[in-house]
């Protein structure tokens with residue numbers, strides 16, 4: 407039996423936990439920790455997993471998953487430093503926090519993997535990137551890959567790319583939800599009942615995402631197929647271009663990557 411400890415089981419921790427259970431992991435092999443006893447009790451009740459303190463959980467686990475906010479990482483690493491086993495792999499999900507940051511606060515030689523997941527993992531459609539730290543073996547990286555593949559796709563990348571990944575796929579679902587909100591609102595402005603507008607937008611998004619994935623066509627080709635000369639789509643797209651929406655996306659995503667780099671100190 408190998409034990410996985412999820413330290414700081416909030417949104418992302420519970421997402422990973424539920425993915426592990428759906429993929430067939432035994433609830434008895436998963437330990438969660440948290441700061442709020444009511445939250446921990448909820449997780450135990452909902453998923454049948456065990457709860458322990460951070461130090462005990464770290465000591466009991468072969469895979470220790472750090473799921474706290476970047477600003478809480480220093481404190482958590484202080485708590486577990488003397489308890490992580492020499493053969494354990496430590497997996498950090500925190501935006502911006504480097505493997506060097508984690509390694510420097512754990513015993514010399516500890517195997518660390520940095521991961522950037524996203525919330526669609528909750529429906530087994532996650533996209534995660536993983537990067538090895540300086541003491542991480544192939545076996546440990548494969549372990550992290552298996553952990554994340556329980557709830558979606560995983561790519562292996564060099565750590566230098568992880569701030570960009572954070573800005574694209576880590577934060578990405580929020581940009582999509584933002585666009586969805588705007589489209590639903592537009593439907594309401596045009597007089598559609600809110601429920602109808604929501605159904606139209608959600609299915610359109612699902613259909614468009616499925617086309618991208620299944621046809622593997624370039625998005626420009628798919629967009630041109632919708633855009634009749636002199637028609638409705640080009641009238642709308644011209645407005646988006648006039649309002650510099652494409653440029654705004656690039657600037658916004660650059661800001662997310664910059665913020666990820668800033669979070670690297672763990673205190674920003």
Ligand SMILES: NC(=O)C1=CN([C@@H]2O[C@H](COP(=O)(O)OP(=O)(O)OC[C@H]3O[C@@H](n4cnc5c(N)ncnc54)[C@H](OP(=O)(O)O)[C@@H]3O)[C@@H](O)[C@H]2O)C=CC1
Pocket residue numbers: 413414415416417418419439440441442445460473474475476478481482499500501522523524525576577
């Ligand atoms: N949400 C997302 O879409 C994504 C998040 N991430 C990363 O995942 C990490 C977690 O994010 P998210 O799940 O959204 O955040 P949450 O705030 O939902 O979860 C973090 C949890 O950790 C708890 N916590 C804080 N300090 C400790 C501690 N010392 N011991 C035990 N528990 C502690 C918090 O408790 P309390 O409630 O008391 O603060 C909270 O319940 C972040 O580092 C984030 O960058 C990565 C990819 C996507």
Ligand SMILES: O=C(O)[C@@H]1CCC=N1
Pocket residue numbers: 501572576577
């Ligand atoms: O907003 C954040 O900082 C985290 C990291 C990626 C998604 N959510």
